[in-house]
Amino acid sequence: xxxxxxxxxxxxxxxxxxxxxxxxxxxxxxxxxxxxxxxxxxxxxxxxxxxxxxxxxxxxxxxxxxxxxxxxxxxxxxxxxxxxxxxxxxxxxxxxxxxxxxxxxxxxxxxxxxxxxxxxxxxxxxxxxxxxxxxxxxxxxxxxxxxxxxxxxxx
Amino acid sequence: xxxxxxxxxxxxxxxxxxxxxxxxxxxxxxxxxxxxxxxxxxxxxxxxxxxxxxxxxxxxxxxxxxxxxxxxxxxxxxxxxxxxxxxxxxxxxxxxxxxxxxxxxxxxxxxxxxxxxxxxxxxxxxxxxxxxxxxxxxxxxxxxxxxxxxxxxxxxxxxxxxxxxxxxxxxxxxxxxxxxxxxxxxxxxxxxxxxxxxxxxxxxxxxxxxxxxxxxxxxxxxxxxxxxxxxxxxxxxxxxxxxxxxxxxxxxxxxxxxxxxxxxxxxxxxxxxxxxxxxxxxxxxxxxxxxxxxxxxxxxxxxxxxxxxxxxxxxxxxxxxxxxxxxxxxxxxxxxxxxxxxxxxxxxxxxxxxxxxxxxxxxxxxxxxxxxxxxxxxxxxxxxxxxxxxxxxxxxxxxxxxxxxxxxxxxxxxxxxxxxxxxxxxxxxxxxxxxxxxxxxxxxxxxxxxxxxxxxxxxxxxxxxxxxxxxxxxxxxxxxxxxxxxxxxxxxxxxxxxxxxxxxxxxxxxxxxxxxxxxxxxxxxxxxxxxxxxxxxxxxxxxxxxxxxxxxxxxxxxxxxxxxxxxxxxxxxxxxxxxxxxxxxxxxxxxxxxxxxxxxxxxxxxxxxxxxxxxxxxxxxxxxxxxxxxxxxxxxxxxxxxxxxxxxxxxxxxxxxxxxxxxxxxxxxxxxxxxxxxxxxxxxxxxxxxxxxxxxxxxxxxxxxxxxxxxxxxxxxxxxxxxxxxxxxxxxxxxxxxxxxxxxxxxxxxxxxxxxxxxxxxxxxxxxxxxxxxxxxxxxxxxxxxxxxxxxxxxxxxxxxxxxxxxxxxxxxxxxxxxxxx
Numbered sequence: 021x022x023x024x025x026x027x028x029x030x031x032x033x034x035x036x037x038x039x040x041x042x043x044x045x046x047x048x049x050x051x052x053x054x055x056x057x058x059x060x061x062x063x064x065x066x067x068x069x070x071x072x073x074x075x076x077x078x079x080x081x082x083x084x085x086x087x088x089x090x091x092x093x094x095x096x097x098x099x100x101x102x103x104x105x106x107x108x109x110x111x112x113x114x115x116x117x118x119x120x121x122x123x124x125x126x127x128x129x130x131x132x133x134x135x136x137x138x139x140x141x142x143x144x145x146x147x148x149x150x151x152x153x154x155x156x157x158x159x160x161x162x163x164x165x166x167x168x169x170x171x172x173x174x175x
Numbered sequence: 176x177x178x179x180x181x182x183x184x185x186x187x188x189x190x191x192x193x194x195x196x197x198x199x200x201x202x203x204x205x206x207x208x209x210x211x212x213x214x215x216x217x218x219x220x221x222x223x224x225x226x227x228x229x230x231x232x233x234x235x236x237x238x239x240x241x242x243x244x245x246x247x248x249x250x251x252x253x254x255x256x257x258x259x260x261x262x263x264x265x266x267x268x269x270x271x272x273x274x275x276x277x278x279x280x281x282x283x284x285x286x287x288x289x290x291x292x293x294x295x296x297x298x299x300x301x302x303x304x305x306x307x308x309x310x311x312x313x314x315x316x317x318x319x320x321x322x323x324x325x326x327x328x329x330x331x332x333x334x335x336x337x338x339x340x341x342x343x344x345x346x347x348x349x350x351x352x353x354x355x356x357x358x359x360x361x362x363x364x365x366x367x368x369x370x371x372x373x374x375x376x377x378x379x380x381x382x383x384x385x386x387x388x389x390x391x392x393x394x395x396x397x398x399x400x401x402x403x404x405x406x407x408x409x410x411x412x413x414x415x416x417x418x419x420x421x422x423x424x425x426x427x428x429x430x431x432x433x434x435x436x437x438x439x440x441x442x443x444x445x446x447x448x449x450x451x452x453x454x455x456x457x458x459x460x461x462x463x464x465x466x467x468x469x470x471x472x473x474x475x476x477x478x479x480x481x482x483x484x485x486x487x488x489x490x491x492x493x494x495x496x497x498x499x500x501x502x503x504x505x506x507x508x509x510x511x512x513x514x515x516x517x518x519x520x521x522x523x524x525x526x527x528x529x530x531x532x533x534x535x536x537x538x539x540x541x542x543x544x545x546x547x548x549x550x551x552x553x554x555x556x557x558x559x560x561x562x563x564x565x566x567x568x569x570x571x572x573x574x575x576x577x578x579x580x581x582x583x584x585x586x587x588x589x590x591x592x593x594x595x596x597x598x599x600x601x602x603x604x605x606x607x608x609x610x611x612x613x614x615x616x617x618x619x620x621x622x623x624x625x626x627x628x629x630x631x632x633x634x635x636x637x638x639x640x641x642x643x644x645x646x647x648x649x650x651x652x653x654x655x656x657x658x659x660x661x662x663x664x665x666x667x668x669x670x671x672x673x674x675x676x677x678x679x680x681x682x683x684x685x686x687x688x689x690x691x692x693x694x695x696x697x698x699x700x701x702x703x704x705x706x707x708x709x710x711x712x713x714x715x716x717x718x719x720x721x722x723x724x725x726x727x728x729x730x731x732x733x734x735x736x737x738x739x740x741x742x743x744x745x746x747x748x749x750x751x752x753x754x755x756x757x758x759x760x761x762x763x764x765x766x767x768x769x770x771x772x773x774x775x776x777x778x779x780x781x782x783x784x785x786x787x788x789x790x791x792x793x794x795x796x797x798x799x800x801x802x803x804x805x806x807x808x809x810x811x812x813x814x815x816x817x818x819x820x821x822x823x824x825x826x827x828x829x830x831x832x833x834x835x836x837x838x839x840x841x842x843x844x845x846x847x848x849x850x851x852x853x854x855x856x857x858x859x860x861x862x863x864x865x866x867x868x869x870x871x872x873x874x875x876x877x878x879x880x881x882x883x884x885x886x887x888x889x890x891x892x893x894x895x896x897x898x899x900x901x902x903x904x905x906x907x908x909x910x911x912x913x914x915x916x917x918x919x920x921x922x923x924x925x926x927x928x929x930x931x932x933x934x935x936x937x938x939x940x941x942x943x944x945x946x947x948x949x950x951x952x953x954x955x956x957x958x959x960x961x962x963x964x965x966x967x968x969x970x971x972x973x974x975x976x977x978x979x980x981x982x983x984x985x986x987x988x989x990x991x992x993x994x995x996x997x
Contacts, residue, residue: 037299039299044298047206047207048209048298052200053200053204053206053207054199054200054201054202055200056204056206056376056377056425057206058376058377058378058425058458059376059458059882059883060457060458060459060882061458061882061883061884063882063883063884064376064458064883066376093200094198094199094200095199095200095201097199098199103198103199107198107199110194110198111190111191111194111195111198112190114190114191114848114849114851114852116194116197116198117426117681117682117683117852117856118375118376118377118423118424118425118426118427118680118681119193119194119197119198119202119423119425119681120202120204120375120376120377120423120425120426121376121425122197122198123198123200126198141896144891145891145892145894146891146892148890148891148892149890149891149892150890151890151891152376152883152888152890153376153891154374154375154376154426154428154856154860154888155426155681155852155856156852156855156856156859157855157856157857157858157859157860157894157897157920158855158859158890158891158894159851159855159894159896159897160851160852160855161891162891162896163896
């Protein structure tokens with residue numbers, strides 16, 4: 021089938037298999053490999069992208085479902101050479117180690133801050149519970165998200 | 176070694192050099208790579224835990240669109256020079272070692288055992304085709320419980336051995352029988368340390384790329400150098416025809432320190448078909464066929480005096496090794512033996528390890544590997560000794576601590592602890608954690624029906640693998656050496672490249688090693704590039720595991736950079752007409768002592784080294800590049816003190832960690848930010864094991880926890896922010912004074928969490944709990960203590976609660992109504 025999906029501001033017309041997952045469309049068809057796959061069961065959130073402005077797990081969306089939609093991936097987050105505040109905060113606060121969960125975590129955090137610009141630590145922790153990280157213990161991820169929100173950081 | 180002159184980068188919390196590409200989606204992980212003409216591989220895996228393979232029909236699969244070939248063990252029997260190796264051969268111990276081939280033939284021994292591999296042009300197509308391979312299995316009896324496996328009459332995993340016991344290994348020191356004969360009391364406990372998964376968020380994967388006579392294997396591994404060696408041995412390909420590259424690796428935690436069947440299959444089939452072959456593990460495969468960790472039962476007896484002095488200790492371990500051996504499978508239970516006495520001066524110790532085959536995937540090293548198990552029982556036993564003698568458990572610890580002035584300290588088992596200050600870390604912990612205030616708060620909460628508890632762990636661990644002569648073939652018996660290499664090359668323009676034999680997967684080698692080199696070269700770490708994970712670049716190395724990177728690999732970097740510095744000083748001295756010993760490096764300048772106006776920078780010196788001026792004596796070779804091969808004299812022994820506070824909801828059994836306070840000592844910090852990150856992650860890994868995670872097989876050997884739906888990793892929502900602090904006790908083993916920290920949190924934290932849960936529940940009469948402390952287990956323990964008979968039995972949901980199957984599965988932070996494994 022044929023789909024038209026605007027990815028990171030660029031309209032893409034593609035012929036795809038109807039069962040193709042959005043994450044494989046982004047990675048294997050468009051070469052946007054920043055979006056990762058960690059679990060196959062919608063648990064880990066490594067594949068989180070923004071679909072029409074909302075965070076979704078792209079392993080659980082068919083590319084066909086994104087027909088006509090706008091998708092933003094981690095590659096599209098920085099604007100004009102400036103890191104997104106969440107990206108910058110992850111760097112500043114050692115919010116990543118192996119970096120594998122990081123794109124999904126950043127996309128989820130950016131979505132969280134858009135919906136709730138001034139979250140408490142508790143709200144950040146619950147807001148990110150759909151994204152798994154095995155390296156950081158979440159401490160510095162939470163710190164980074166609060167930093168990006170311009171809030172004080174936890175101890 | 177000469178006194179190290181630094182530019183002050185070591186010790187700073189410098190931001191990571193690795194991060195810019197990773198936060199922008201420009202990392203390069205294995206599944207991000209594609210090669211022209213590449214084929215995809217899919218494995219056909221056994222749904223049976225133990226069965227004869229009567230026939231395999233691949234004809235249907237071969238007819239599927241895009242399928243290029245389907246191969247069974249029979250098709251590949253000439254491809255292998257030797258089986259996949261297990262590398263522990265201890266003196267005087269026979270280990271029954273079954274042959275382990277990349278594809279099973281004749282019989283399958285665990286669920287997920289691969290029997291065929293499908294190659295095709297499409298990622299989805301090979302999965303479809305694998306489902307069309309028809310295998311006729313004749314099921315055989317299954318054993319999944321290691322204690323049952325060791326009983327007479329148990330089904331046998333390997334008929335030819337006549338037993339499921341793989342081996343017994345024991346070690347002892349002192350006079351254990353006398354200690355028990357003279358004891359005032361013997362304190363005993365059975366503890367279960369259940370099976371867990373590494374669960375790196377990136378599963379495994381590889382691409383084999385045949386070029387000319389050789390093949391390059393890109394693989395998500397912790398061990399590119401060892402992998403090349405093993406590939407060479409198993410596939411019979413000379414090492415010079417093999418290159419192994421670890422790209423960005425999305426976490427390891429031990430789970431990527433084997434050379435797995437899929438990597439071997441990709442290499443041999445890529446050569447046969449002369450096309451690149453890519454295989455990417457699914458999460459279910461990761462849970463099925465990437466090695467697990469722990470899975471042992473400990474029987475401990477401690478001989479104590481009435482004043483709390485521990486005079487002797489006997490430990491019997493029953494370890495479940497699974498059906499086959501991966502590289503280190505039978506060695507992992509024993510690996511913790513050097514710290515069997517913990518932080519304590521226990522003069523008499525006897526350890527016995529009885530290891531068993533079961534119809535499960537092999538266990539091997541997962542974060543901590545043997546030391547979490549040792550630390551778990553010894554710390555909980557110190558608590559139990561205190562309770563039985565009515566002495567504060569922290570006071571029991573203090574009375575048994577090895578005093579700071581007795582280091583280096585030789586233990587009863589002949590291991591020499593390098594340095595330590597156990598009173599110091601506990602004192603600092605108690606400065607940061609007001610125990611009196613906690614007890615008051617705890618009592619107030621109990622009056623309100625809320626159950627809060629605190630648990631402590633004062634741990635020591637052993638890391639820094641090498642030393643080669645201790646752990647190698649004539650020592651402990653590992654068929655390897657484990658020294659480490661580094662090469663430091665300064666370019667003509669004065670920038671530097673560090674080549675390390677270690678191979679990172681999130682630790683921050685690029686940043687920390689750049690700091691170490693920069694200080695010794697008098698340049699900015701921004702101008703130090705760190706190269707790793709490619710067997711075609713830099714000297715041979717022994718890769719990354721066991722918290723060895725900094726203490727062995729980092730020291731090699733320091734030594735190589737110091738050699739470059741010494742040559743730079745000779746060049747500088749010749750050009751400034753001074754003696755080399757009068758050249759000092761400070762603030763990025765090589766200056767003549769007493770004449771600070773006479774100086775050169777590394778840029779000047781590197782230029783002269785590469786384009787020698789007439790004034791430079793010809794006995795100084797051109798170039799500026801040095802290599803160090805470093806084999807330490809001893810292990811290093813990090814230590815610390817941790818406190819965990821939990822709340823237990825006694826109505827639901829849910830345990831919540833509400834505070835975690837850690838003091839760790841890994842010697843002087845290279846980058847304190849990286850240390851904190853390792854502690855956060857390590858502690859979380861242990862909280863995961865203690866509260867949520869368990870690999871569960873049912874009685875028929877089916878893996879119940881085959882996805883993240885059932886294998887519950889902790890999320891941000893379950894955890895507090897952590898309070899970390901450090902003491903710095905240098906190691907005398909290396910010039911940096913450093914010890915490893917990658918596993919410390921994982922080693923320390925499980926007993927602290929369990930002790931906290933027990934502390935919370937003690938008023939209710941709960942005396943013991945085995946991990947994981949899932950809501951159902953905790954709730955049932957509370958009911959059992961109430962005396963209504965709701966102990967370990969079939970629950971209301973009909974789920975058997977046992978340590979090897981059933982009720983613990985998937986039991987994240989939910990209530991007792993959970994269905995568990997059902």
